[in-house]
Amino acid sequence: MLDCGLCGFSFARDEASSCHRGCPMARGCGLVSCPSCGYEFPAESKLVALVTKLGKKLVNR
Ligand SMILES: [Zn+2]
Incomplete structure (x- = not known):
């Protein structure tokens, strides 16, 4: 399982989109x-x- 660092949502790696369309490495x-x-x-x-x-x-401080 993976945990999102932003919203804390847990999901299996299979559920995640591998990467966005805008990624230079595709x-x-x-x-x-x-x-x-x-x-x-x-x-x-x-x-x-x-x-x-x-x-x-730290950034939000
Ligand atoms: Zn999230």
């Missing part, structure tokens, strides 16, 4: 997009989502 760039909000992030691990969350917190 396909297989390693990003997935959340079916709920469309946020794109690397599918590697939950740690990435956590880091994204922390980064967002």
Whole structure:
């Protein structure tokens, strides 16, 4: 399962769109997009989502 770093939605990797049409690498760039909000992030691990969350917190400060 993957957790969206933006909205917290959990989904299977199969459910995620592999990557957006606007991606320069077209396909297989390693990003997935959340079916709920469309946020794109690397599918590697939950740690990435956590880091994204922390980064967002810092930006919002
Ligand atoms: Zn999301």
